[in-house]
Amino acid sequence: MAYLMNDELDRRIRAALPPVEAAEPDVALLARVTARPREAVRRRRRAAPAAALVAAALAAFLFLAVRGPEQATAIEQALRWFDPPAGTVLHTRAVGTLGEREVWVSADDPSRMRVVERRDGVTVAFGVREVYDGARDTIYMATGEGKAVAGVAKPGQHDSGAAKRPGDEPRVTKRDATAAGKASLPLAAGGDPVVSKVRALLAEGDAVVRGRERHDGADAWAITLRPGADRPAWTLWVSAEDGRPLAMHDPGDPARGKPGGDTRWTAYEVLGPEALQSVREAHPGARVVRDDAAYLAALERLGH
Amino acid sequence: MDFELLYRTTYPKVRAYARSMAAEADADDAVAETYMTAWRRQADIPRGAELGWLIGVTRRVLANERRSRRRVGALRALLGRQPPLAAPDPASRIEDGELRAALLRLAPLDREAVVLTAWLDLSSADAARALGITPAAYRMRVARARRRLRADLRTETPLESPQWHTS
Secondary structure, three states: OEOOOHHHHHHHHHHOOOOOOOOOOOHHHHHHHHOOOOHHHHHHHOOOOHHHHHHHHHHHHHHHHHHOOOHHHHHHHHHHHHOOOOOOEEEEEEEEOOEEEEEEEEOOOOOOEEEEEEEOOEEEEEEOOEEEEOOOOEEEEOOOOOOOOOOOOOOOOOOOOOOOOOOOOOOOOHHHHHHHHOOOOOOOOOOOHHHHHHHHHHHOOOEEEEEEEEEOOEEEEEEEEOOOOOOOOOEEEEEOOOOOEEEEEEOOEHHHOEOOEEEEEEEEEEEOHHHOOOHHHHOOOOEEEEOHHHHHHHHHHOOO | OOHHHHHHHHHHHHHHHHHHHOOHHHHHHHHHHHHHHHHHOHHHOOOOOHHHHHHHHHHHHHHHHHHHHHHHHHHOOOOOOOOOOOOOOHHHHOOOHHHHHHHHOOOHHHHHHHHHHHHHOOOHHHHHHHHOOOHHHHHHHHHHHHHHHHHHOOEOOHHHOOOOOOO
């Protein structure tokens, strides 16, 4: 038996690369990106106190928001809600296909966020390398320090060594624990995926204002995809008063295996930086387990 | 920072990464989101690892999209429990069945490390930045992944299988 040399191995992996046709840099995308305001850059160059900057940003934002969008500016107004000013926290609460989901995310760093999901009366919360299981009132935190569990968690035995708790315990194999100990941990989330997706689609310039409608009892602008865009036409409804997002319908793309969904925002607001709490700050009385394998097992158990 | 120069020099590989990890529409959305983020956060882009930073952002955007879609599947109870997914998995896009199986036996980050190196020819600094690990950890993971893949993907040649003839 002969072993593959590195060159041979690399050639084989390279040959397995899915075909991607070469393309020149998208000039239209560059133009749309560089047309965006650079709030973050301006903020960093100022020497003013942070609180004054946030207050100024919020004041400017609210001034623009309460003017009310004309049809021609409805998309720009909506985009401001999806791309809030630097130094702020976007807070949303949505119900729909994904159940009920509440998100606080930093406008400066989407990886800094807290997500709360409510399923069947149980609260589950996710943060940066921490997850809260409401059914057990326990926060599982990743250490990323290569610490494996002490021994192997057996069914019915809690992996932190605390008293036994009822319910099924995930069976964590030694290999899983070792892998977890190598800090191969899930990424921090990158912001609310619905918000991120809509922001990208709006920024790409493929959206048009379909017209003014009544949606769920509210006076709204309906924004949808430009005809001819190579994707199913989703619809976003924003308040005709201030451009605040109200709801979205994504028909999905069954031919590409992409499911659709409906989202209705019951809260959508831009807050100061103090609004973003960690999972621990939000659940101060919960038990805390600092263990990479337990953290991974909790993510799997909670379907994240 | 000359943003236009950054865009023009990095766009081909950022796009290639996204297109190799996701369907065309999702990939293009992720590329747009990446450069929007880069435009807002130019001061955060590290000198000498710009490409790695950009690919790291693209990776997170794609992971978020996959996470969102997976929760929909779980709620609809179509497929039952699903394994946790981190970043987009390059193995899922490989048609070479033997290679895919061998890659899937690696730890997820080891798999990403060795595939990123081969597919995009990234420097250690860029690849480490994209994966969110140190360059030393990246080199260790690539070496370990290659060692295990070589053991899994042994080749046989006629010279290696001597035929013993007895009379």
